[in-house]
Amino acid sequence: MAEFHQSRKNIIRLIFIGVFAVIAMRLFYLQVIETKYRQLANAQAIVRKLIYPTRGIIYDRHGRVVVNNTALYDLMVTPSEVKHLDTAFLCELLGIDTATFRERMEKIIIRNSRYRQSVFAELLPPDVYGRIEENLYQFPGFELVERPVRNYPYHAGAHIFGYIGEVDSATIRRSDGFYQAGDFIGKTGLERSYEDVLRGQRGVTYLVRDSRNRIQGSYAGGMYDTPAVAGKNLYLSLDIELQQLGEQLLQNKIGSIVAIDPNTGGILAMVSSPTYDPNELSGSERNKKFSRLFTNPELPLFNRPIQATYPPGSTFKPVDALIALHEGVITPQYGYDCRGVYLGCGRPIKCTESFPGHASNLYNAIAYSCNSYFSQVFRFIVDRERRPALGLAEWYRYVSDFGLGKKLGIDLPGEYSGYIPDTAHYNKIFGKGHWNSCTIVSLGIGQGEITETPLQLANVMCIIANHGYYYTPHVVDSVEGDPDFYRTHLVLHRITANVSDTDYDIVTRAMAAVVERGTATIAAIPGITICGKTGTAQNFTIINGKRVELKDHSLFAAFAPREHPKIAIAVVVENAGFGASWAAPIASLMIEKYLRDSIATDRLPLLKRISEANLIPEYILEKKRRIDSLNQVRDKLEARRIVAR
């Protein structure tokens, strides 16, 4: 009996140990071997929240804030928490119909699940925000979330600053997990080229939530949190008032203005017209406004100062003169007896002036922009060598030296290089040895295959003003907290052909004569010596399948004051006629504004006349009218849909 009890006592103990051992093994499996429960727990209880830093602020050369941040609100929705919703009321507040409401809701649920918060309406206009905020308690599951957006107090400089937009999937993939869907990234302009600097560093905070998705506080005392670092501020060489004036002068015109400080290469103003108010692309209805800009036949999104290329026309003549002087093919006293047409190559080349002596020496030839003179000078340059190919190659080297036919490396995206034809170009067209200086004589007067951007034209003025060097044009002078920026970004380029100071002085004197007594007397400002050169570029377009010659582009390039140049400027007004008629006075007003800080009263009528002129070609206006009426119909339909609700 005793043994029997003894064994049963032990069997019971064995049962206890056995069952507990099974439980212990189960615990070992759950807690030590299987790792998915930890992940599940983190997924349930821990919320990873990104903290977006504020984007860097942008200042102009006088410390004025030109790009700022302001807050708009997105209406967010968590579909699973939407209950007893007065859909009609919410739709009324938002100005949408119930069909749109349902459509958006379905899209959100499909894309982002019922339980996650998604954007229902983004960047609400302030009035809509106010109405919704008042009534938000009636809409469970909806929340207003602040979103910083860009704000432009001067409503100018759209092309320079660029805009930010939602990052695209290709960039997300390339960024190695840095960007996430819905993040904003600089798309164009400074926002894009200085994205790394402006965006700052995102912070992460880990929060604990309970089973009902209520935030309970920070996770692990904030041990794993990283703070957001605000984006760095940019300080520009830009003068925002000068920029505004430029935009005013070019309104209702197609064209560009580039103004550079030749002493630093800093961009003072860079106008692309037509332009738009940069605030339009940062507030509500951004997508709609963007698509309107995108389809506008005037191409307002096109950044003309660095992306449009034009034949330089007569503005190229000072470069011709410098090459010829340095090569010694002419002296300043060299004259050409022009009677209004150049016949040296058989087919006549017309000259705008015909009075005798307008090309009696280099100074007059530049002042009166004699085509015959520079056709002849160009032929001297090309024919100096035994073969025209060698002469052109030499010319090409000089022209490249002046920053033409290549990108200058401005700190804005999308710069074009323009085009300078070389010997290979003509060998290909005419065959090797089958062309000569006469074949390509129009290059001498800046016509033909040669094209340059307004930026390059302004840069040429810098080189002349500086007597042989330029700094890489740039918009950003310095970056907050980066003392080395200036040193690393201010790059000096010296012209390799060592053109003498005397030669520069000669050309400068000639350019001063342009304004004093030549083609651009309209640009003269009492007390300021402007050295400039007008240009008039022929251009063609295709309308209804026919090549049509359009009204000439009006060009003017200048620097001032002559003694210590502070501003170099290039103005292009498309299809506006003579350089002297529009581009020159625009440049003159810009120079006056920059050097004197204001426009003299007696010149205000000029300012008014130019600002109010509409020089957009008829064929573009026609296209624009068609698209505008289409948009109007679209707007009406949309409005009717809302009313019909």
Place this chain on the structure above:
Amino acid sequence: MDTHVRTSTDLIKPGIDRVLMALYFILVLIGLFSIFAVEHRPGEDVWYNVLHLSKNYSRQLMWVCISLVLALGILLVDSKLFPALANLMYVFGILLLLLVLVAGKDIKGSHSWLVIGGFQFQPAEFTKLTTNLALAKYLSRLDVDFSTLRARLIAIGLILLPAAIIVMQSETGLALVYLSFFLVLYREGLPGIILIVGFSVIVLVLSALLVEKHILLMIFSVAAAFVIYFMRRSFRRHPERLFLILLIWGFCSVFVMQVVPYIFTHVLKPYQVSRINVMLGKEVSPKSSYNVLQSKIAIGSGGLFGKGYLKGTQTRYEFVPEQSTDFIFCTIGEDFGFIGSIGLLGLYLILLFRIIQVAERQRSTFSRVYAYGLASILFFHVAINIGMTTGLAPVIGIPLPWMSYGGSSMITFTMMLFILIRLDADRQKILR
């Protein structure tokens, strides 16, 4: 009786098992701190909550105090009182259970609560104590020979009567606890074959539920054929063996093909079937599987060393339902990890072994049976409770002794343990 003046300390101190006392206090403290961890939020005034009984942990503290008063009372009374009152208390317990059937209140789907003066009380917890006492009393009677069928039937009847009434109260989980008394009966001489048969039936039920019926039938048939083939020579001398094998084969087949499906469709309630199916992994019922999944996530996320006290996220932020009561083990699992879980399991195992050791040193049958009864009940509670939090056992809602929040269970388990301590202190005096 001794002649010197007896003081209460004299009465209590000698012979008291300090190991049991220590284990009891450790477990109660762990329980209080676990409930505290579930409810406490940083910045809350703990003392205010304690004084105003506004939190589960403060109410649990109150129950602990009440239990300790009762425990002190038990230590102060004469140990002869327990066998003397056993039958009376059993009858009282049965009457309480019957009263619940009539006047009970429905709380969380079970009709097993009495509400007295604002307090809820669950007699099904209390009758564990009375049944244990009555069983010990019956088996210790000099005129009872447990080797007789009659005595065995009466003992089983004593156990099953309260269990049956509790089933009627829809507290199947607590009723199942009474099955643990069979371990006591085994200890006292019930043939082991009954345990084996019982275990086999459980295995059969499980396989009937998990394996396709026809496959099981084929397995049984093949197994029987093999056995018959290998034993074919002995059948000439023992033809009854062939008959026995065929009988077992027939029973298993009928059981699997008919009985189990019948029980599942006609006897068990749908929610019970669902719980069992969820435990077996056959069904994913959103609610019951949600509880178990959340419990497993909480325990599993604790890892080897745990997240640290008050650092658990799953147990503190309402992810695990019934966190303070049935699923209190999750707090240990999450905050203290595998090490802490094993430690707690170890404490319970030491307690069980100590009770058996205490049981075996008793000279009276009453005390021994009583001790085994306590050990069996504790074992069942701990195994099933932790089993259900880890997904090994179906969720039948029985508390973890001294840890789960709840007055009935705290008082019952405390009284049961202290009665044993009291009996053990007098083990030299009680002979029967």
